[in-house]
Amino acid sequence: MTASRVLATSSLLLALAACGSPGKYIETGGTDSIVSVGEVDIQDLQTAASGMLESLVAQGVLSTAPHQPARLRIERVVNDTSSAFDVGELTYRMREQLVNSGQATVLTAYGADAESPEAQERLKQEAFxxxxxxxxxxxxxxxxxxxxxxxxxxxxxxxxxTYTFRLTLTDSRTGQEAWTKVVDVTKQGTKNAVGY
Amino acid sequence: MTRRSIAPRLAVLLAASTAASLLLGGCGTVNTTSTREAPSTDSVPARTRVNDLFTEIFLHVRDVRMFPAKSGVMQAQIDVANDGFETRGFSYLITWLDARGNSIESPMSTWKTARVAAGGSITISSVAPGPEATDFSIQVRRAS
Structure with a gap:
């Protein structure tokens, strides 16, 4: 093999190695996101949270609460899928909209598993x-x-x-369901893909 | 084999492939009709501009409506029709604007996907994040 052939082959190999896609930032949940057929993706959680919020806001259920903004306690949201993700990815997106827009306030110092036990303890002492x-x-x-x-x-x-997200609001005064919503996300394919 | 003997075979082959294409094209095609003939009372004049956007991805908009939801916040609905011969998919992002034209940031504003069967139509909709929203903007992208 001549020196020029070796040089040409090396150049080709180097060029091929450089062809890989370099890391880049994309819009979270945007159309450049990876679509996984067998997993819940960030855009699926965004779609679910958006669908839930649209229904909740359109129905105006929170405005029927005796307290304004409505006091909301987030209980268990069970992830019964084979995809591992934190359900907080769904509920925190909803909280952000509801709390920041003044439609609801989330009680973080309520119950046995309070998010803020310190605040809960202080409130209890004050009440005592x-x-x-x-x-x-x-x-x-x-x-x-x-x-x-x-x-x-x-x-x-x-x-x-098909991933089915279902949420329910129960009225604490009556114990009855005040709002419920189902959002389905269905994905089909033979393998994961970049972009949708 | 002479040219004369090939011609009839070629004609049969052409006819067969045309029929197959027509049959395949017919698969999944939706025929649509409606009892309503008058435009909706909630139709907004933005239909032409929204339609221009969808025409670029070979779809067309039949109606754009905006009306208050049960809670009083605005809700938008866009009827998108596919007059082509194949199912078309697209992604869209609806952003709500306040009375001054500023966009309202919200987790409710996310890219969503939709598919319209050949000959069919769908209604995409969005609920405003709050009472301050009076208008909306839409971005559309053909599905990859």
Whole structure:
């Protein structure tokens, strides 16, 4: 092999190595995102949160609460899918909109698994000093619960999965369901892809 | 084999492939009609501009409506029709604007996808994040 041939082959190899896609920032959940057929992606969570919020805001359920903004307690939202993700990715997106727009306030110092036990303890001490047995500001108007499930099917090498996000608001005064919403996200394909 | 003997075979082959194409084209085609003939009372004049956007991805907009939802916040609906012979997919992002024309940032504003069967139509919709939203803008991208 001549020196020029070796040089040409080396140049070609180097050029090929440089062809890989370099790291870059993309819009979170945007159309350049990766679409995974068998996993819940960030855009799926964004779609679910958006669908839930649109329904909740359109129905105006929160404005029926005795307290304004409505006091909301986020209870268990179960991830019953094979995809590992934190359900907080869904609920925090909803909280952001509801709390920041003044439609609801989330009670973070309520219950046995309070997000802020310090605040809960301080409120309890204050109530005790005032001779009260309960802390009125910690009484929720609504409880938010939910479940995320999946339905997987395949035909040949084509896989299809439907992720069903369901949330329910229960009125604490009546114990009855005040609002419920189901958002389905269905994906189909033989392999994961970049962009949609 | 002479040219004369090839011609009939070629004609049969052409006819067969045309029929197959027509049959395949017919698969999944939706025929649509409606009892309503008058435009919706909630139609807004932006239909032409929104339609221009969708025409670029070979779809067309039949109607754009805006009306208050049960809670009083605005809701937008866009009827998108596919007059082509194949299912078309697209992504869209609706951003709500306040009375001064400023966009309202919200987790409700996300890219969503939709598919319209050949000959069919769908309605995409969006609910405003709050009462301050009075108008909206839409971005559309053909699905990859």
């Amino acid at each position: 000093r005032q001779g009260q047995t309960t802390v009125d500001s910690l009484q929720p108007d609504f409880f938010l619960t939910g479940k995320i499930t999946q339905l997987k099917r395949s035909a040949g090498s084509t896989k299809q999965v």
